Structures are given as structure tokens and as C-alpha cells.
Amino acid sequence: MTRPAPAPCTQCSMYAEAGNFCASLTAAELKAMNARSCLVTIKRDETIPREVLQHHPVMAVSSGVLSVQQLLHDGRRTIAAIMMRGDILDLRHTTAKQLGTLVALSKVQLCRLSPAVFDQSIAINPSAREMALRNITNQAYRAISHASDLAKKQALEKLASFVVECRDRCPEELPLDDVHIPIRRGDLADYLGMQPETVSRSFKELEERGVVQVLDLSHLRVRDAEALRRIAGGDRSVRGSAPFAKAGFSILVADV
Amino acid sequence: MTRPAPAPCTQCSMYAEAGNFCASLTAAELKAMNARSCLVTIKRDETIPREVLQHHPVMAVSSGVLSVQQLLHDGRRTIAAIMMRGDILDLRHTTAKQLGTLVALSKVQLCRLSPAVFDQSIAINPSAREMALRNITNQAYRAISHASDLAKKQALEKLASFVVECRDRCPEELPLDDVHIPIRRGDLADYLGMQPETVSRSFKELEERGVVQVLDLSHLRVRDAEALRRIAGGDRSVRGSAPFAKAGFSILVADV
DNA sequence: CGGCAAGTTGAGCCAGGTCAACTCCGGTGG
DNA sequence: CCACCGGAGTTGACCTGGCTCAACTTGCCG
Numbered sequence: 001m002t003r004p005a006p007a008p009c010t011q012c013s014m015y016a017e018a019g020n021f022c023a024s025l026t027a028a029e030l031k032a033m034n035a036r037s038c039l040v041t042i043k044r045d046e047t048i049p050r051e052v053l054q055h056h057p058v059m060a061v062s063s064g065v066l067s068v069q070q071l072l073h074d075g076r077r078t079i080a081a082i083m084m085r086g087d088i089l090d091l092r093h094t095t096a097k098q099l100g101t102l103v104a105l106s107k108v109q110l111c112r113l114s115p116a117v118f119d120q121s122i123a124i125n126p127s128a129r130e131m132a133l134r135n136i137t138n139q140a141y142r143a144i145s146h147a148s149d150l151a152k153k154q155a156l157e158k159l160a161s162f163v164v165e166c167r168d169r170c171p172e173e174l175p176l177d178d179v180h181i182p183i184r185r186g187d188l189a190d191y192l193g194m195q196p197e198t199v200s201r202s203f204k205e206l207e208e209r210g211v212v213q214v215l216d217l218s219h220l221r222v223r224d225a226e227a228l229r230r231i232a233g234g235d236r237s238v239r240g241s242a243p244f245a246k247a248g249f250s251i252l253v254a255d256v
Numbered sequence: 257m258t259r260p261a262p263a264p265c266t267q268c269s270m271y272a273e274a275g276n277f278c279a280s281l282t283a284a285e286l287k288a289m290n291a292r293s294c295l296v297t298i299k300r301d302e303t304i305p306r307e308v309l310q311h312h313p314v315m316a317v318s319s320g321v322l323s324v325q326q327l328l329h330d331g332r333r334t335i336a337a338i339m340m341r342g343d344i345l346d347l348r349h350t351t352a353k354q355l356g357t358l359v360a361l362s363k364v365q366l367c368r369l370s371p372a373v374f375d376q377s378i379a380i381n382p383s384a385r386e387m388a389l390r391n392i393t394n395q396a397y398r399a400i401s402h403a404s405d406l407a408k409k410q411a412l413e414k415l416a417s418f419v420v421e422c423r424d425r426c427p428e429e430l431p432l433d434d435v436h437i438p439i440r441r442g443d444l445a446d447y448l449g450m451q452p453e454t455v456s457r458s459f460k461e462l463e464e465r466g467v468v469q470v471l472d473l474s475h476l477r478v479r480d481a482e483a484l485r486r487i488a489g490g491d492r493s494v495r496g497s498a499p500f501a502k503a504g505f506s507i508l509v510a511d512v
Numbered sequence: 513c514g515g516c517a518a519g520t521t522g523a524g525c526c527a528g529g530t531c532a533a534c535t536c537c538g539g540t541g542g
Numbered sequence: 543c544c545a546c547c548g549g550a551g552t553t554g555a556c557c558t559g560g561c562t563c564a565a566c567t568t569g570c571c572g
Binding site: 440441442452453455456457460473 | 550551552553
């Protein structure tokens with residue numbers, strides 16, 4: 001039985017989207033990459049086993065959301081980082097153990113890059129090198145900025161920060177002001193270091209303040225981007241321009 | 257007036273310490289780097305001004321502790337990351353604004369690398385390339401692991417984690433089991449997302465449990481490394497093997 | 513349409529934030 | 543050399559944001 005024909009790189013978002021590593025490869029490099037790499041699909045809540053990471057320490061997220069998780073002794077779970085399309089992981093110098101486990105938060109397409117081809121491309125192709133470096137650097141700075149969200153911000157502020165992060169980072173093309181929340185409430189709670197209940201209450205609060213409108217569990221509409229930004233920056237007193245989005249209530253309240 | 261002769265790279269820890277970027281440069285590269293770069297000293301609590309960062313977007317920490325800080329609207333301060341010797345910062349694709357401000361937490365020696373020489377070395381010298389990539393990747397993974405400390409851990413656990421981080425990361429050569437805490441209590445509080453009072457109480461608690469002994473404000477002795485590790489991993493019930501380090505108390509307590 | 517997992521809402525409680533007083537220590541000047 | 547000063551750190555008492563637990567509602571998939 002032959003191995004299933006690898007999906008051609010040309011159909012992968014790592015290649016298709018400018019700014020990603022594979023998009024900067026030459027035709028020859030892409031061909032080598034295509035021959036030596038392999039695109040796998042991971043279902044939601046599946047963990048990438050340690051031995052797989054050891055055999056394929058270099059990989060890239062082609063679609064979906066991959067998380068770095070840590071489990072505390074008594075069952076508390078932390079999502080320390082989320083990786084999205086274009087993000088490169090190089091675990092050759094970091095055992096997965098010290099980083100945590102890699103768990104898919106949605107259906108994830110992951111490309112196991114050939115380390116040799118990866119290194120080779122980085123060595124000779126300046127633009128591939130720049131893309132890779134830029135991606136890793138951005139991951140570092142995103143993680144730093146996430147740490148700063150977690151350190152001192154209150155629940156509402158963390159959530160506002162996260163919405164802003166989604167707006168900047170999520171690849172989807174949506175009507176202006178609509179934001180796609182790519183992960184579930186429970187995962188979001190573990191990413192922001194809070195409880196699902198608190199996430200829910202904070203969404204409600206943002207909505208009551210007229211800052212966002214919750215369209216469904218994975219879609220928001222931003223009603224007042226400036227207010228959102230200011231809440232994310234720690235100004236908790238801010239109210240949006242369209243308070244009490246669910247019309248009707250405001251009249252009742254005003255009359256009391 | 258001639259510019260003061262730049263300190264030769266050979267005296268800088270970026271060069272002297274194996275595993276750092278500059279240590280992997282060839283003699284010719286080092287000479288180029290020496291000619292085009294400049295080592296500056298920054299006093300504690302000084303901020304690197306934005307315009308300096310724009311002119312010198314690539315730099316490396318030679319000694320001391322440099323922090324990435326963010327100030328919330330109402331004055332809360334966060335230390336999102338701390339950089340120590342060997343760490344490379346490349347801000348060419350990240351405005352300092354989105355990352356935060358860079359503030360020295362101790363006397364810092366910072367080398368402003370020439371971006372051109374840096375890029376050139378990375379392009380042609382495989383071992384320099386690997387060092388740079390490895391450092392950036394490690395920074396990313398450290399930040400991720402810091403984020404996971406902040407998300408769900410309690411005060412005591414965060415502090416234990418930090419002590420472990422210091423043990424692994426701090427360059428000082430100290431007697432086994434002694435740990436150097438390179439930053440002040442207030443800064444530590446902002447790094448761990450808590451209040452100075454809580455930091456103080458947590459140190460006391462670790463000491464009362466016999467896990468560490470506080471020698472002075474910047475030195476600890478680890479009494480039970482395994483207990484420390486377990487507390488850092490979320491097992492809050494752990495007590496050390498040498499409780500009530502300040503002798504005498506235990507007798508009184510036992511008699512009640 | 514039924515069943516289950518995910519999400520939301522409400523009530524009570526606690527870890528850690530806040531505020532104020534106190535101690536410790538290093539630097540400075542008489 | 544010592545008295546003084548100011549900033550850092552610590553301790554204690556109180557308070558609150560968010561965690562916990564439990565009940566309920568919603569949304570998803572067969």
C-alpha cells in the first residue's frame with residue numbers, strides 16, 4: 001500500500017498566504033518540502049503524543065487552533081499559548097515536557113516539516129529565513145503580551161484584550177467589526193486564567209456596556225472599538241456608545 | 257573628540273559565554289560587530305527611550321536584568337518578561353509600543369548590535385544562525401511557560417515557579433542549592449502578577465514550610481528541591497523536609 | 513425529538529488585594 | 543562615629559473580585 005499522496009503544498013495555507021514561511025520558498029524548495037513533509041489532521045481535544053513530537057520536532061500549523069497546555073497537580077488546566085495558521089514550532093531544543101502538551105482546540109491541520117529541508121531553506125533563502133525568524137519572534141512577543149494580560153488585568157479587561165487579539169490575529173475575512181472567536185468558552189477560560197462562569201459573566205458585562213454584541217458562541221460584533229481598546233488597557237470605567245444592546249431594557253431602567 | 261574606544265567584544269559576556277550568539281562568530285565577524293556595535297550601560301529604573309529603539313532595533317543583553325513593562329490606565333504596572341544575559345531583542349518587526357517599554361531592573365549592559373552585521377552573520381554562519389534562532393525560540397517558550405504560571409497558579413505556586421526559573425536561568429555560579437534572586441520584591445510582584453505584600457507573605461510561607469531559607473533579599477537557600485518543584489507544579493499541600501527553619505519554635509509549638 | 517455536553521445564572525465564600533502602621537537598612541551629613 | 547532620613551520590605555486587619563458549587567438553560571448531534 002502506498003502512502004496516500006500528500007496534499008500538494010500549493011493547497012496549504014502555509015503556502016497560499018503571503019507572510020507565511022512556505023510562501024517564501026522557491027519552486028525547488030517547495031518541491032523538496034512537499035516530498036519530505038506530511039500534512040496530518042488532528043481532531044479537537046486530541047493530543048499530539050510525545051513520541052510523534054520527537055520524530056517530527058519541526059511543524060507548522062496550517063489551519064485550526066493548536067494549544068500548549070499544562071496540567072497542574074490537582075487538575076487545574078492552563079492553556080499557555082494558542083497557535084494558529086502560519087505558526088512554526090521547533091521543538092528540537094526544547095523538550096515538549098518543559099513546554100507542556102500540544103492539544104488541538106479545533107480540527108487542526110498540521111504540517112510536519114522535514115527539519116533538514118527547513119534548515120536548508122533557512123540557510124540559503126533569505127526571505128524564507130526572514131519569514132521564519134519573524135514568525136518565531138512574533139510568537140515570543142505575543143506570548144509576552146499574553147503574560148502581561150494575565151498578570152494584573154481583571155476578568156473584563158482580559159476578555160477585552162482577547163477580543164482585540166482575535167481581531168488582529170484571526171485569519172478569517174469577516175464583515176468589518178465582526179470577530180471570530182475560534183475557541184470554546186471553557187478553553188477560553190483556561191487561556192485567560194479564569195473560570196468558564198466568569199468568562200460568561202464578562203461577555204455579558206461587555207454586552208451590557210454596549211461594547212460588543214454576542215452574535216453566537218463564536219461570533220461577536222464590536223459596537224465600540226475604542227471603548228474595547230480602553231477596557232483592554234485597564235480603564236474599567238469605560239462604557240460603550242450603545243449600552244443595553246438588547247433594546248427595550250434601557251427605557252425601563254431610565255424610568256425608575 | 258573621538259568616541260570612547262568601544263569595549264572589545266572579547267570582554268563581553270555575549271562573547272565569553274558559550275551558547276551565546278556572539279560566541280559563535282568568527283574572528284572576522286566579531287571584528288565587524290565590534291566596529292559597528294556599541295555597548296551601553298543603563299542604570300536601574302531607566303527606560304530605553306522609543307527613539308533609541310528605532311535607531312537600534314537589534315540588541316542583546318550583556319549583563320543585568322532588562323524588563324518589558326506595561327502600564328495600565330490606572331497605574332497598575334506589569335512586568336511581562338525579563339531578559340537576561342545572552343537574550344537578543346529584534347524590534348524591527350514589532351513596534352516597541354505594542355510590546356511595552358523596556359526598563360532596567362538592575363544595572364544593565366546592553367549591546368546595540370548592528371542590524372546589518374547581525375543579518376550578515378546569520379546568513380553565512382550556520383552556528384551563529386542556530387544560536388540566534390535558539391535564543392529567540394527559548395524566549396518564546398519561556399514566555400509561554402511564564403504565561404502558564406500566571407494563569408491558574410496561586411501566589412505560593414507562582415513564587416515557587418519563579419525560584420525554579422531563577423535556578424535554571426540565572427548565570428551566577430553559586431554554592432549548590434543557593435539561588436540568586438536578581439530583582440527586587442516590588443518588581444517580582446509585578447512580574448508574578450501579585451502585590452509586594454503577597455510576595456512577602458509567600459516567601460514567609462515557603463520558609464515556614466521548610467522549603468527554602470531566605471538568606472537575604474536577593475539570596476535563597478533551597479532546603480527541599482523536590483518539595484519546591486511539586487509546589488510549583490500545583491501541589492499546594494506539600495511541606496518541606498525541614499519545617500520551621502528558624503529553630504526553637506518547633507518545640508514550643510509541639511508542646512501545646 | 514430526545515439526550516447530553518456546553519454554557520449560563522445565582523448564592524455564598526475565600527485568596528489575595530488594599531490600606532495603614534511598623535521595621536529594617538543603606539546612605540548622608542554633622 | 544553616630545543620628546537622621548527615606549525608601550523598601552513586612553505585618554496586621556479588613557474587604558472584594560472572582561472561584562465554587564449547584565441548579566438551570568441552550569445548543570448540538572444522532
